[in-house]
Amino acid sequence: MDLTPRDEQDYYRIGFWLVSKRLAFLITVIVCVASLWCIVQSFPVSLGSTEKGVPVFRYNSLPLKFYKGEAKVLAKSGYTAYIGHVDRGAAQGRGTLYTKEGNVLYKGQFSGNEYHGKGTLYRDNGTKVYAGAFDYGVRQGKGKLYNAGEELIYAGSFRNNEIVYEELAGTATEKVADRYTGQQILYEMDDAVCVAMPEIHALYSARSGEDSVDGLWETTGVYVMAEAFAAEDGKLRTVKELKEYFETLQYEGETILQFEDAAAMQQLAGPVKKKYGIETAIETEGELADARKVTGYTRNIECYIYTFEKDGFRYTFFSYAKNSGFGLYLIEKDDRAGKGEG
Structure with missing residues (x-):
C-alpha cells in the first residue's frame, strides 16, 4: 500500500x-x-427474491424503475409500504398502502403514486374514514364518510376533499336524512327549525311543507362551519379570492343575525367564534340530547357579510370584518334559477 x-x-x-x-x-x-x-x-431485496410469487423491491430499487406488474415495495426503514400493481417505479392500478405499524392506510386504485379512482382511506387505528372516488389524491365524486367508530355518517358527492353541501340545499329534509346519518341536534323556535349536523360541521334550516304539493319539509339553507370554501381548483379563504371566483356579488355590508344565523354561529369552535368578536347565545328549555326548544337568543348582533350567486345557488359568507376571512357561510338554492325574473 x-x-x-x-x-x-x-x-x-x-x-x-x-x-x-x-x-x-x-x-x-x-x-x-x-x-x-x-x-x-x-436490486430487489435479494436477487430473485419473491414473496408468494411476488417480487420484493426496495423503494429506491433501480430494477423497480423498469418493472411492470405485481410487486411488494419496502420503505426506507424496511417495513412493507405497498403491495400491488406498479409501473416503472410508481403505484399504478390496484394496490394497498400500509403504515409502518402494518395497518392499511389506503386500499384501491392508484395512478402515478396517487390515489385515483375508487378506493378506501383508513385512520391509523385501522378504521375507515372514506370510501369512494378519488381524483389524483383528493376526494372527488361519489363517496361515503365514516366517523371514528366506523359508522356511516354521510353518503353523497365530494369536491376537492370536501362535501358538496349544495346537495343539501333546497331539498326535502327526508333526502338530507338519507345522506346524513350521524348525530343531529334539533333547535326549534316558533315556526323556525334548525338541525345541527356536528359530524360534518354543518347545520340546515327548514320550513314546513304544508304549502307544498307533496307536503314534505324542505331545507331553506345550509350553513357550513369552515374557514375555507372548496372550489374546483383549490380552497378559498379570503374575500379577494371569493370575489375572483364567484360570478356575481349580490350584496356586501352589515346585517343583523337572525335566529338561524345565531344557531349556526353557536356551533362554531371556540377559537373560530372568538375571531368574530361577538357574543351569541341561545336559550333553551326541556334539554334533550337531540331536540331543544329555543326560548330566546341574543338579538341585534351585526355581522359583515358578502353574498354571491353562482350556478343557481346563493352563497353568504359571514366575515370576521370587512375584507377579512370567514368561519361560516350559508348556501341557499336560488328559486329564480331557470325561471326568469319579474
Whole structure:
C-alpha cells in the first residue's frame, strides 16, 4: 500500500500534471466498490427474491424503475409500504398502502403514486374514514364518510376533499336524512327549525311543507362551519379570492343575525367564534340530547357579510370584518334559477 512514487514510470502525465499510478489505481478501486455497492442496493431485496410469487423491491430499487406488474415495495426503514400493481417505479392500478405499524392506510386504485379512482382511506387505528372516488389524491365524486367508530355518517358527492353541501340545499329534509346519518341536534323556535349536523360541521334550516304539493319539509339553507370554501381548483379563504371566483356579488355590508344565523354561529369552535368578536347565545328549555326548544337568543348582533350567486345557488359568507376571512357561510338554492325574473 506504499503510494509513494519512486521514479517517473510511477506517474501518469496529464497535461502539465503528474498523477501517481498507485494513487489512481486506489481511487479507481474505491469508485468501483462504491458503484458496485450502489448497484447491489438498487436490486430487489435479494436477487430473485419473491414473496408468494411476488417480487420484493426496495423503494429506491433501480430494477423497480423498469418493472411492470405485481410487486411488494419496502420503505426506507424496511417495513412493507405497498403491495400491488406498479409501473416503472410508481403505484399504478390496484394496490394497498400500509403504515409502518402494518395497518392499511389506503386500499384501491392508484395512478402515478396517487390515489385515483375508487378506493378506501383508513385512520391509523385501522378504521375507515372514506370510501369512494378519488381524483389524483383528493376526494372527488361519489363517496361515503365514516366517523371514528366506523359508522356511516354521510353518503353523497365530494369536491376537492370536501362535501358538496349544495346537495343539501333546497331539498326535502327526508333526502338530507338519507345522506346524513350521524348525530343531529334539533333547535326549534316558533315556526323556525334548525338541525345541527356536528359530524360534518354543518347545520340546515327548514320550513314546513304544508304549502307544498307533496307536503314534505324542505331545507331553506345550509350553513357550513369552515374557514375555507372548496372550489374546483383549490380552497378559498379570503374575500379577494371569493370575489375572483364567484360570478356575481349580490350584496356586501352589515346585517343583523337572525335566529338561524345565531344557531349556526353557536356551533362554531371556540377559537373560530372568538375571531368574530361577538357574543351569541341561545336559550333553551326541556334539554334533550337531540331536540331543544329555543326560548330566546341574543338579538341585534351585526355581522359583515358578502353574498354571491353562482350556478343557481346563493352563497353568504359571514366575515370576521370587512375584507377579512370567514368561519361560516350559508348556501341557499336560488328559486329564480331557470325561471326568469319579474
